[in-house]
Amino acid sequence: MDFTGSHILSIDQFERPDIEHIFRVADAMEPYASRRRVTRVLEGAILGNMFFEPSTRTRVSFGCAFNLLGGEVRETTGFESSAIAKGESLYDTARVLSGYSDVICMRHPQNGSVAEFAEASRVPVINGGDGSNEHPSQALLDLYTIRKEMAAKGKGLNGLRIAMIGDLKHGRTVHSLCRLLALFEGLQVTLVSPAELAMPEYLVELMRRAGHQVVVTDELTASISKVDIAYSTRIQEERFASKQEADLYRGRFRLNQQIYTQFCEPNTVIMHPLPRDSRAEANELDNDLNSNPNLAIFRQTDNGVLVRMALFAMVLDVVEQVDKHAQAVRWYSNR
Amino acid sequence: MDFTGSHILSIDQFERPDIEHIFRVADAMEPYASRRRVTRVLEGAILGNMFFEPSTRTRVSFGCAFNLLGGEVRETTGFESSAIAKGESLYDTARVLSGYSDVICMRHPQNGSVAEFAEASRVPVINGGDGSNEHPSQALLDLYTIRKEMAAKGKGLNGLRIAMIGDLKHGRTVHSLCRLLALFEGLQVTLVSPAELAMPEYLVELMRRAGHQVVVTDELTASISKVDIAYSTRIQEERFASKQEADLYRGRFRLNQQIYTQFCEPNTVIMHPLPRDSRAEANELDNDLNSNPNLAIFRQTDNGVLVRMALFAMVLDVVEQVDKHAQAVRWYSNR
Amino acid sequence: MDFTGSHILSIDQFERPDIEHIFRVADAMEPYASRRRVTRVLEGAILGNMFFEPSTRTRVSFGCAFNLLGGEVRETTGFESSAIAKGESLYDTARVLSGYSDVICMRHPQNGSVAEFAEASRVPVINGGDGSNEHPSQALLDLYTIRKEMAAKGKGLNGLRIAMIGDLKHGRTVHSLCRLLALFEGLQVTLVSPAELAMPEYLVELMRRAGHQVVVTDELTASISKVDIAYSTRIQEERFASKQEADLYRGRFRLNQQIYTQFCEPNTVIMHPLPRDSRAEANELDNDLNSNPNLAIFRQTDNGVLVRMALFAMVLDVVEQVDKHAQAVRWYSNR
CATH class of the missing domain: 3.40.50.1370 (Aspartate/ornithine carbamoyltransferase)
Structure with a gap:
């Protein structure tokens, strides 16, 4: 599949070569996740980290992956918004929020909600878990x-x-x-x-x-x-x-x-x-x-950062440029 | 009016030339909001995005506008703080929080609260909505x-x-x-x-x-x-x-x-x-x-980002410098 | 004491020369906190600002201090996570979250919890308040x-x-x-x-x-x-x-x-x-x-930013490099 601009909603999207592609890119992210190098390839890009159901671990992992590529994160951490209580549709929420960011990661308690959101979104959406359905x-x-x-x-x-x-x-x-x-x-x-x-x-x-x-x-x-x-x-x-x-x-x-x-x-x-x-x-x-x-x-949760960096880099088409905008870390790192 | 260092509390502050000034600057923000260009003009600046009442849409829009100018966002997303329950005045909250940021955007359920806050603040305050009063x-x-x-x-x-x-x-x-x-x-x-x-x-x-x-x-x-x-x-x-x-x-x-x-x-x-x-x-x-x-x-919500970028750039006096610290985007953007 | 890579859990860790060392570094942070200069020394570094108990003031102060050194902040603002409700130990939480960041600031309602967390963490942990115990x-x-x-x-x-x-x-x-x-x-x-x-x-x-x-x-x-x-x-x-x-x-x-x-x-x-x-x-x-x-x-809360900048810079061993990655501010600042 062509990852550029694609939503990542379900593992059913992937064939074996796609999986292997993601894993190769994840391997290439290792120097950045382990803080031997820093890249600014996504400088100026914004992740909309939309968690309509709390999940510290997954939310922070996605946010961290985006930061490690040099991007910024705007986020929501639960059903804080009264917009849905006021009768707003998922379509409207998606249209509005997708105007604010370059890619959206979304978790939502309702099965199928992320796919519905993605259909209305103007930017790529990554499923961060929709109920009991998917968490690719x-x-x-x-x-x-x-x-x-x-x-x-x-x-x-x-x-x-x-x-x-x-x-x-x-x-x-x-x-x-x-x-x-x-x-x-x-x-x-x-x-x-x-x-x-x-x-x-x-x-x-x-x-x-x-x-x-x-x-x-x-x-x-x-x-x-x-x-x-x-x-x-x-x-x-x-x-x-x-x-x-x-x-x-x-x-x-x-x-x-x-x-x-x-x-x-x-x-x-x-x-x-x-x-x-x-x-x-x-x-x-x-x-x-x-x-x-x-x-x-x-090691599983550590690898999660690599895989999420890979998904962001592929969806935003910057895989080839990650190393070009890189430098060694300046600070203490014992990892 | 001179926007540099000013609070933006009410539309009554503006005369027609001010409105036209804001709109001209908003027009100039378009290449950045549409991700044709990225600017780092506010690199190192911090927005205190203080939402004492939840509002995902407005909060993310302000935060995104500040990020698009290269600044960082620290925020609060509701009455999480116990300080007010402990009897803290708006004056104290404002004095303290204004020591942490370069500009504050504030939403609060109480009419007039943002103006009261602004009076004590040491940095410019933008009204993000105070009850039924104003949302300029x-x-x-x-x-x-x-x-x-x-x-x-x-x-x-x-x-x-x-x-x-x-x-x-x-x-x-x-x-x-x-x-x-x-x-x-x-x-x-x-x-x-x-x-x-x-x-x-x-x-x-x-x-x-x-x-x-x-x-x-x-x-x-x-x-x-x-x-x-x-x-x-x-x-x-x-x-x-x-x-x-x-x-x-x-x-x-x-x-x-x-x-x-x-x-x-x-x-x-x-x-x-x-x-x-x-x-x-x-x-x-x-x-x-x-x-x-x-x-x-x-298009209204998209335009909101432009208008908020303009307000930040004018209040922090960087309008002329936005383009100087700019470059083309590196990543996929379909907008 | 050698601050590089150390946890900051209690004032009992410090002897008088350590205190004086921290204060000298805090003094050196003043041009950055007062926005005469901006430094990017921690560009690419991530603070895990883990507040398992709400505290706007302290949380924003730590986050702001890290931003002022050029780093990014991922955070949590209360017991949003269901992981602990699902029986997760502090050990597991620490191991996981420490894989996402370069340094962690943690507040938790339970006495001793931050020290327990630090023992399992793979990165330095700064105590942001653990119950009635410590808030160094x-x-x-x-x-x-x-x-x-x-x-x-x-x-x-x-x-x-x-x-x-x-x-x-x-x-x-x-x-x-x-x-x-x-x-x-x-x-x-x-x-x-x-x-x-x-x-x-x-x-x-x-x-x-x-x-x-x-x-x-x-x-x-x-x-x-x-x-x-x-x-x-x-x-x-x-x-x-x-x-x-x-x-x-x-x-x-x-x-x-x-x-x-x-x-x-x-x-x-x-x-x-x-x-x-x-x-x-x-x-x-x-x-x-x-x-x-x-x-x-x-002035106390303003000084808090200086002291927290100092702690981050010392724990991550970048004190000497702060000025090397610095420039004058570009935007309006009346402080």
Whole structure:
């Protein structure tokens, strides 16, 4: 696809070469994200960082990615506006706000809202999450992390063995990851959940049609014993009828250092879309894993900045110019 | 007036040459707002964008205007602060915040509060709306849009025929627009509203004293049949005693494409201060007008950026220097 | 201490030479804060301005200080995030957010939270206030102001006579100030409060051990008659069991121009950590003092910008380079 001027709304837009293109650009952003270099390529450009639902992590990550390319960020951090209460349509909001910025990142609680907004927008719109529907940059940073972690171990995505663990019924991130993985071939995918929280059947089918070997199970320790990646997820309490119902499942499939040592291969990489639930009753990834070098959960969020920089640079067509407007950092940086 | 270092609190500050001065500077901002050029003239300057009442649209518009001149924006987006709850006076707030920035834009729910704040401030203050009192940049962008739309049709403001429609009793924007129009001569002004929501008599008198021909009516279709501008407004529900009372008037004076085609002259320009109420029960400007090239409502908000850039540049005395610190944009821009 | 890469969590980190070092750097920031010059030394750097409790004044002051050094600010203005509601630990929040910025300023309602956050952070963290515990930049700006006010009168800190007045039991700022003053020698400190709101005994002891002469009293007028500095404070209503209990003390120890003229030496400097409570029932510093040139309360907040610029420049190790990347301001500035 041609990224220049395009909206980024869904991972379904991408074919495998597009994914690989994004990942190459993300790799090229590394000197800037790690503060070895500074670029001003987007000097004067404005990101409209429109979060109509609060999300500190994602909002700051997008804003930071834009700043790292030299641009400015104007933002909103929740339903502060009374315009919608006064009956304003998404069409009007989009037309107005797109007059203020060069690109918009938008999060909104309602499924499909970002696509509707994008249709009226006069500038490219990146979906920062629309309800339970899509959050494409999260899916991309997950796959980017998998690729990078595998590469660090001298492997590619071919033959990848991955287990997804937890609430696979409600987890938007694992759904998106399955759809991205279906662009590749020959993977071994193990889906570990209580039967009631199983991965939707259509996604299992999608991966099988792509030629992957898919195992569905509710047995944790056997499942994580022969995988490259153990991708843990949180119980999505907010999607259950009640806290009580969610509590039935909370704390199943806990992973900690003792289980890791006993059951996993030495280099198994642990991932999680965050936030992880660190309360005693849930604790799906114990804090005693924090010093485990294979815990990749914070490399995931770091990679998110690279992927978001790549999307901005591609949509605004400045990939080739990033290095031209660069210099070394002047300040202390220990990263 | 000398704009350098001045507060912009009310349209009553301006005489006709001041308005024309602002509009000339706004015209000169166009290459920057449309992203053909980028200027860094305000590099290092800080706007204190102090919104003590939420307003995404206006807040982002001011912030964006300042960014487009190369400055930085620090802001507040509502009554987050506990300082006022702790008994802090507006005087103290102003003295403190004015130590942090080079210019302040302030919105506040209380009439007169911005002028009180400005008196204590050590930097210029621009009124971003104080209750039902003033919102001078909105009035300026309305008149600027009228001038620009007329110019595009080869006309000037002389002999302008304008209808204002809807809740003319409570609408702050139409009140301000009347006061601005009173600086000009020989206009034909038609005021269309239910009798209960009529334009205040002192404003009708003001326009008549200026030599305008003013017609007061509650008849829509006849009124819009011979005008250059049809300026529609929303029922200001929040100013009524109850929603029920507001509902009595909602949905009167609807304008849609069918009515436009049947009653308006071919080039009648449609304006609205936004937000327009798109709910079925109100719908003062139907969405079927969205593809009508004479619907100028989004050109109004775009023009708002130009007018706000002009105010910042004039108050901070950098008008002459904007172009000196400019370059072409580097990134994709489809505007 | 070596400031490069260090967290700034508590004034207990500092010895006297460190304080003097900070103050020398703050002095050097003056041309930038007063807008005679602009520096871009931190171009490309990002401050994560993480306010998990609202505070317009402190948040904007830190953000402004970072902007004045040329850096960008990403921020959060309250507990918007649902991540913590979803059970995320401070460790995870810190690891994630520290991947987005070069330095973090954090305010949080919970005592000790900022230190816990800093332990997990990969970048330097500056404590912007953690509950009733610490707010080191406030303490520094208070002492910096005292030093500067004394210098303007040709005096040093030696032999300083200071009265602290009001709710000395709950006031975090006066507690911190006492601890800083304990690094110096030979001061005369008068502590004026109702017996029930007296300065904690351990702080009185600390100052006595430092060799200061400390008087504890509930008598205002005698106490302020022979001091260089009268440091007034607000009744910390939120720390009382009830508003009624706080009301018992509100309005005691009021200072106004008439009392000042009658009892104070001509050049006594009046300070207050702000916000001051200007409601009639409290009014600890009357507005009739606003034109008194010895009212230093707004010089305090102005000095806060200098001190915060100094902390950023020292922690990021750019003190020597600030001037190298500087130029004169281009815009109107009346300060």
